[in-house]
Amino acid sequence: MFISKTSEYALRILTYMALNNETQFSAQSLYAELDIPKRYLMRLLTDLSKSGFIKATRGRNGGYVFARPLETIYFSEIIDSVEGLLPFEGCVLGNAVCPVDKPCAMHQIWEKPKQAFLETIKTTTLADLLL
Amino acid sequence: MFISKTSEYALRILTYMALNNETQFSAQSLYAELDIPKRYLMRLLTDLSKSGFIKATRGRNGGYVFARPLETIYFSEIIDSVEGLLPFEGCVLGNAVCPVDKPCAMHQIWEKPKQAFLETIKTTTLADLLL
DNA sequence: ATAATATAATACCCGTAAGTATTAATTTAT
DNA sequence: ATAAATTAATACTTACGGGTATTATATTAT
Ligand code: SF4
Ligand code: SF4
Numbered sequence: 001m002f003i004s005k006t007s008e009y010a011l012r013i014l015t016y017m018a019l020n021n022e023t024q025f026s027a028q029s030l031y032a033e034l035d036i037p038k039r040y041l042m043r044l045l046t047d048l049s050k051s052g053f054i055k056a057t058r059g060r061n062g063g064y065v066f067a068r069p070l071e072t073i074y075f076s077e078i079i080d081s082v083e084g085l086l087p088f089e090g091c092v093l094g095n096a097v098c099p100v101d102k103p104c105a106m107h108q109i110w111e112k113p114k115q116a117f118l119e120t121i122k123t124t125t126l127a128d129l130l131l
Numbered sequence: 132m133f134i135s136k137t138s139e140y141a142l143r144i145l146t147y148m149a150l151n152n153e154t155q156f157s158a159q160s161l162y163a164e165l166d167i168p169k170r171y172l173m174r175l176l177t178d179l180s181k182s183g184f185i186k187a188t189r190g191r192n193g194g195y196v197f198a199r200p201l202e203t204i205y206f207s208e209i210i211d212s213v214e215g216l217l218p219f220e221g222c223v224l225g226n227a228v229c230p231v232d233k234p235c236a237m238h239q240i241w242e243k244p245k246q247a248f249l250e251t252i253k254t255t256t257l258a259d260l261l262l
Numbered sequence: 263a264t265a266a267t268a269t270a271a272t273a274c275c276c277g278t279a280a281g282t283a284t285t286a287a288t289t290t291a292t
Numbered sequence: 293a294t295a296a297a298t299t300a301a302t303a304c305t306t307a308c309g310g311g312t313a314t315t316a317t318a319t320t321a322t
Binding site: 135136137168169170171174188189190191192193214 | 279280281282283287288289290291
Binding site: 005008011035093105114117 | 133146219223225226237240248251255260261262
């Protein structure tokens with residue numbers, strides 16, 4: 001629930017591709033492996049392609065391959081491309097503008113889990129899955 | 132974005148009440164202080180009342196007061212009453228059933244932020260805001 | 263050339279969270 | 293008693309994330 005369902009899907013897809021280093025992955029084969037609604041999966045693949053994580057080739061024997069080295073693809077970038085990172089970096093209480101001059105009592109309490117989350121997604125790449 | 136907007140509202144309300152220990156809070160006064168849509172706020176107050184966090188008295192000079200000592204109200208219980216905790220405790224990748232026998236590469240990576248979050252909400256009470 | 267097989271684009275539908283509106287019930291000041 | 297002030301209940305509306313359907317485009321085997 002930390003991230004949106006679509007972000008989860010994106011991570012599932014790219015994780016699978018990273019771990020099963022085949023020459024190419026068709027939407028069909030990904031559908032067979034991952035538990036994601038087919039049409040939604042296909043649309044997501046197009047999005048991930050436009051975002052530059054993977055590269056598509058159409059037509060017979062078409063499919064997807066990574067467009068960049070795994071070491072350069074951070075989780076944060078994936079999540080950012082799907083749903084944006086702003087909500088994760090802002091106020092935990094959802095205050096548009098911090099209503100108090102000095103950080104409120106809540107701020108400190110949430111600092112740890114918030115930083116742990118940001119730290120994780122900003123320092124982990126798909127290559128780290130192979131370790 | 133970790134928690135739903137409604138959970139954020141609930142925390143905002145109860146945090147405000149805890150920090151400004153007045154004898155009683157009317158929906159009107161809470162509306163004036165917190166940036167929450169009025170009608171939605173009123174409905175939420177009724178919900179929080181039914182959940183047993185606060186106690187309502189109707190009629191003229193009515194309003195809300197805490198129904199229990201602050202030390203007994205954990206964040207986890209608040210969030211639980213609004214949106215449930217299951218999504219936070221399950222698979223980070225959103226897999227209904229863990230598809231692999233042994234924990235996948237993702238599992239370990241997310242363990243820290245996930246535990247930090249659960250740890251925080253399960254050990255913090257409204258009373259901790261007063262420290 | 264044609265048919266088969268793949269991704270791309272676009273528009274639509276659905277369920278749920280968020281927000282609004284209306285009316286009822288309760289208490290108290292006068 | 294009556295009116296004012298408050299919460300409660302219920303139903304409706306809106307926005308959006310998630311999901312579906314249809315058609316277009318590209319590639320290649322034959
Ligand atoms: S100090 Fe409080 S209101 Fe301001 S950003 Fe931190 S949690 Fe939000
Ligand atoms: S091992 Fe992987 S699939 Fe299983 S619960 Fe953990 S993250 Fe989810």
